[in-house]
Each structure stands twice: as C-alpha cells, then as structure tokens.
Amino acid sequence: MRSRQDQKTAGLRELLVGTSFPYIMLLVFALVSAPSCLAFESRFYPAFPKRDPLHNKVFSTLAKASLTIECVGQDAIDVYIGNYCKERDSYEPIYFTKNQIHLFLKKQKDKRLLAVWFLKPIMNMKKERIQQILNDYKAFFAEFGYERVLILGAAASGVYVVYDSEQAKK
Numbered sequence: 001m002r003s004r005q006d007q008k009t010a011g012l013r014e015l016l017v018g019t020s021f022p023y024i025m026l027l028v029f030a031l032v033s034a035p036s037c038l039a040f041e042s043r044f045y046p047a048f049p050k051r052d053p054l055h056n057k058v059f060s061t062l063a064k065a066s067l068t069i070e071c072v073g074q075d076a077i078d079v080y081i082g083n084y085c086k087e088r089d090s091y092e093p094i095y096f097t098k099n100q101i102h103l104f105l106k107k108q109k110d111k112r113l114l115a116v117w118f119l120k121p122i123m124n125m126k127k128e129r130i131q132q133i134l135n136d137y138k139a140f141f142a143e144f145g146y147e148r149v150l151i152l153g154a155a156a157s158g159v160y161v162v163y164d165s166e167q168a169k170k
Helices: 004-033 055-062 098-107 127-142 165-169
Strands: 044-046 067-073 076-078 082-085 090-093 113-118 148-155 158-164
Touching: 044 055, 055 148, 055 158, 067 127, 113 127, 127 148, 127 158, 148 165, 158 165
Parallel strands: 067 113, 113 148
Antiparallel strands: 044 158, 067 076, 082 090, 148 158
16 A cells, blocks of 8 residues: 555646646657758858857758759859869869759759858959859759758858858748
C-alpha cells in the first residue's frame, strides 16, 4: 500500500503532466516546424581584423546550398561547367549568359537554397551599378522557385551578404 504522501505526490504529478501536455506538444511542434535557417542582414561580415560572430554562420549556410554559382558580370555566369586541368589543379571557367542557363536552373530538382557569388568585378563597381545588377539577378532567379536565394559578395577580408530572400520575407 502506498502512503498518503505518495498518493498526493502521484496525483499532483498526474495533474501537472495532464494539464501541461498540450503546452509541451505545442512547444515541440513550434521547435520542429521553425525554420532551420538564419536570415542574414545585407551587410559586410568581416573575417578580420575581428571576425564577426555570424561570419561562420554565413559559410555554414552556404555549405548547405542546393546549387552554387558565380557571377562576374551582368551576363557572365559560371555554373562550374568548365575545363579542369588535373596536372595544374586549375579550373578554367566557361561563362554563360542568363538565357543560356535558364533551362539548366529550371530543371534543377533540389530548390531549397541557391547560393550566388558576386565576384570582385561586380563588387568593385559603384554601388548604383551593383544595385542594378542585383535587381536584374533577383528578378531572374525569382522565376525558378527556389525557397531561398542567398547572394554573397566576395571580399578579401570577409563576405558581403548582398541579398537574402529570407530577410526580404520579413
């Protein structure tokens, strides 16, 4: 036989678990269904002289990309289809226009994250010109149904987040 104190403790435990169960399930559901990605502000994330705490998060997000491409101009896109020389361990890119890669992007099956690098030829332009190129690419990439488009800008001492569609949704 259980003592009266044990019965009270068991009854109290049942009451707490019974009344809090819906809240626990709601919390679990919220955690499971919450987006697993961090939206980045459009700004510079330095690597040095002092590393921005989010610098590594940008690159860990980039590592999860369904597809990564590089842009050196408004219509010069590298989709990593080029000549690779094993002896020199070098890559010679072939640059495509948006029209040439349209079907390639449309046929991609995994549309979770498209990572786009704006290389230094773009990043060294005047801000107004960078904005024009960004607007052109944003409109172009919107056609393909990617859940997220992350456009990064190359820099020697860090990385620019030029555009993050997750941030734009907020």
